[in-house]
Amino acid sequence: xxxxxxxxxxxxxxxxxxxxxRVATAAGVFTNxxxxxxxxxxxxxLWHERPHLGGYDQSQALTFVWIGQAMLAGAALMGGGFQDExxxxxxxxxxxxxxYRPVDLQLWWLASDLGRAAFQLLGRGVAPLAxxxxxxxxxxxxxxxxxxxFLLAVWLAxxxxxxxxxxxxxxxxxxxxxxxxxxxxxxxxxxxxxxLLPLTVFPGAFGEVxxxxxxxATLQVPADVLLGTHPGGSAAGLAFQAGWALxxxxxxxxxxxxxxxxxxxxxx
Amino acid sequence: xxxGTPRPRAVLGDAVWGVRxxxxxxxxxxxxxxxxxxxxxxxxxxxxxxxxxxxxxxMIMFSQVDALGGFTLPExxxxxxxxxxxxxxxxxxxxxAERVGRRVRDGTMDVLLTRPVPVLSQLAADxxxxxxxxxxxxxxxxxxxxxxxxxxxxTPGRVALLFSMVLSGAAIFGCVFVLGGAFQFWxxxxxxxxxxxxxxxxxxxxxxxxxxxxxLVRGVTFVVPLAFVNWLPALRLxxxxxxxxxxxxxxxxxxxxxxxxxxxxxxxxRAGLRAYRSTGS
Numbered sequence: 001x002x003x004x005x006x007x008x009x010x011x012x013x014x015x016x017x018x019x020x021x022r023v024a025t026a027a028g029v030f031t032n033x034x035x036x037x038x039x040x041x042x043x044x045x046l047w048h049e050r051p052h053l054g055g056y057d058q059s060q061a062l063t064f065v066w067i068g069q070a071m072l073a074g075a076a077l078m079g080g081g082f083q084d085e086x087x088x089x090x091x092x093x094x095x096x097x098x099x100y101r102p103v104d105l106q107l108w109w110l111a112s113d114l115g116r117a118a119f120q121l122l123g124r125g126v127a128p129l130a131x132x133x134x135x136x137x138x139x140x141x142x143x144x145x146x147x148x149x150f151l152l153a154v155w156l157a158x159x160x161x162x163x164x165x166x167x168x169x170x171x172x173x174x175x176x177x178x179x180x181x182x183x184x185x186x187x188x189x190x191x192x193x194x195x196l197l198p199l200t201v202f203p204g205a206f207g208e209v210x211x212x213x214x215x216x217a218t219l220q221v222p223a224d225v226l227l228g229t230h231p232g233g234s235a236a237g238l239a240f241q242a243g244w245a246l247x248x249x250x251x252x253x254x255x256x257x258x259x260x261x262x263x264x265x266x267x268x
Numbered sequence: 269x270x271x272g273t274p275r276p277r278a279v280l281g282d283a284v285w286g287v288r289x290x291x292x293x294x295x296x297x298x299x300x301x302x303x304x305x306x307x308x309x310x311x312x313x314x315x316x317x318x319x320x321x322x323x324x325x326x327m328i329m330f331s332q333v334d335a336l337g338g339f340t341l342p343e344x345x346x347x348x349x350x351x352x353x354x355x356x357x358x359x360x361x362x363x364x365a366e367r368v369g370r371r372v373r374d375g376t377m378d379v380l381l382t383r384p385v386p387v388l389s390q391l392a393a394d395x396x397x398x399x400x401x402x403x404x405x406x407x408x409x410x411x412x413x414x415x416x417x418x419x420x421x422x423t424p425g426r427v428a429l430l431f432s433m434v435l436s437g438a439a440i441f442g443c444v445f446v447l448g449g450a451f452q453f454w455x456x457x458x459x460x461x462x463x464x465x466x467x468x469x470x471x472x473x474x475x476x477x478x479x480x481x482x483x484l485v486r487g488v489t490f491v492v493p494l495a496f497v498n499w500l501p502a503l504r505l506x507x508x509x510x511x512x513x514x515x516x517x518x519x520x521x522x523x524x525x526x527x528x529x530x531x532x533x534x535x536x537x538r539a540g541l542r543a544y545r546s547t548g549s
Contacts, residue, residue, distance in 0.1 A: 027459065031464040183311070201329075
C-alpha cells in the first residue's frame with residue numbers, strides 16, 4: 001500500500017513537471033501536426049498506387065499516421081524522457097545516491113516515466129489526432145470498448161518503451177560515453193516501431209521478424225488494436241505487449257543487479 | 269544591442285571578421301572532437317545510419333510500388349539526395365543556432381554579448397558537430413546513385429544548375445535555422461516549432477510535389493520558399509512540369525531567392541537580438 005502511494009506520488013510529480021512547460025508543449029503539438037500532414041500525403045500517394053497495402057485501406061493507413069504522431073512523445077519513440085537524465089546520473093556518479101535511497105531504482109524511474117507519458121499523451125497526443133481526424137477521413141472506431149483496449153495497449157506500449165530505454169541507459173555503467181548507444185536506441189525505435197512505415201508494409205521475412213521484435217509493441221500493436229487489424233485479435237496483441245514488458249523489465253532488473261554489484265561508480 | 273547602427277565602411281570588415289571568428293571557434297571544436305577519434309567515428313556512423321532510415325523507408329515503399337505520385341525511384345532518390353545534401357550542409361554549418369532558447373534560459377547568452385565577436389558567429393560555431401557530415405555523405409551517395417541511374421544529358425548548364433541548387437538550398441535552410449533561432453528570443457521554450465520547418469522541410473522535399481496538396485505546395489513556394497531548395501530546379505532537370513504551372517524562369521531563381529532570404533533573415537536576427545532581455549528574475 002505504501003509502495004503504491006509512493007510510486008503514485010512519483011508519477012504525479014513526473015506529470016506536473018512536464019505540464020509546466022506549456023509553450024514547449026504547444027510547439028510540440030505544432031511540429032507533430034506538420035509531420036502528420038507530410039506523412040499523411042505520402043501515405044495517400046502510396047495507398048493510391050497499392051490499395052490495401054499491408055492489409056490497411058487508405059483511411060486505416062491515415063489513422064496509423066496520426067496515431068503515430070499522437071504517441072511519438074508519449075511513448076518516447078524518438079528516445080528521451082528519463083533516459084538522458086538517468087544516463088547522466090550514471091555518468092557523473094549521482095546514481096550512487098539513488099542507490100542509497102530506500103526505494104527501488106527501476107520502479108522509481110518507471111513511475112516517473114509513466115507520469116511524463118500520461119501528460120505527453122494528453123498534452124501532445126490528443127490535439128494532433130483531433131486535427132488529423134478533422135482534415136482526413138480516419139477509421140476511428142465508435143465502440144468505447146475498442147478505445148478502452150487501445151488505452152490499455154498505449155499504457156503497455158509506454159511500459160515496453162520504458163523497459164527498452166532502461167536497458168540502454170544501464171549500459172552506461174560499462175560504457176562511459178553512451179551517446180552512441182542512445183543514437184542506436186533511437187534508430188531501432190524509429191524504424192522497428194512502425195513510425196516511418198507500418199511494419200505490415202515491410203516485405204517478406206524481414207517484415208515478419210520486425211513484427212516480432214519488442215519495438216513493434218510500442219506503436220504497431222496499439223495502432224492495430226485501435227484499427228482492429230491485429231492478426232489473432234486485440235487480445236493477442238495485448239498479450240504480446242504484456243509478454244515483452246515482463247521479459248524486458250526482468251532483464252532490466254537482472255542487468256541492474258549486475259551493474260550495481262560489479263561496477264565501481266565513477267569518481268569513487 | 270551589440271551591433272548598434274552599422275557604419276557603411278565597417279560592414280564588410282565586420283562580416284569578414286564574423287566569418288573568421290566562426291572559423292576559429294569551429295577549428296577549436298573540431299580539434300576537441302578529434303581527441304576522441306573512436307567516439308567520433310561511432311557518432312559519424314550513427315548519424316549516417318539515422319539519416320539513412322528515411323531513404324530505407326522510401327526503398328521499402330518502392331519494393332511495393334513502381335511509382336509514387338508519378339515519380340520513379342531514381343527520380344525520388346534525386347529529390348531525396350538534393351534535399352538531404354542541402355539540409356545537411358546548413359545543419360553542419362548553422363544547426364547549433366537552434367540553441368538560442370536554452371542559452372537565454374540558462375543565462376549564457378550574456379557571455380556571448382560581452383565578447384568582441386558577432387553573436388551569430390559564436391552561436392553557430394558553438395558545439396560545432398562534425399558528425400553531421402554523416403547526413404551529407406549519405407545524401408551525396410544517394411544523389412550520386414540517382415544521377416547514374418537517371419541517364420540525363422549532363423550539359424555544363426545542367427551541372428551548374430545542380431550545384432547552384434544545392435548551395436542555394438543550403439542557404440535557404442540556413443536562413444530557416446537562423447530565423448528559428450531569432451524566433452526564440454521572443455518565444456524561448458518554443459524551439460521545437462522550427463523542427464517543423466527544418467526536419468519537416470527536408471522530409472517534405474524528399475517526395476515529389478505531386479504527392480502533396482496544392483495549398484501545401486503553394487505555402488512552401490511563396491510563404492516559406494522551400495520549393496526553391498530543390499523542387500523547382502529539380503523538376504526542370506528531370507524534365508517534369510511543376511504542379512502549380514509557375515513561369516519556367518522561376519526554376520533558375522533559387523540563388524536570388526536565397527539572397528533575399530539572407531537579407532530578411534539578417535534583419536529579423538538583428539531585431540531578435542535587440543529584443544533580448546536577460547533572465548535573472
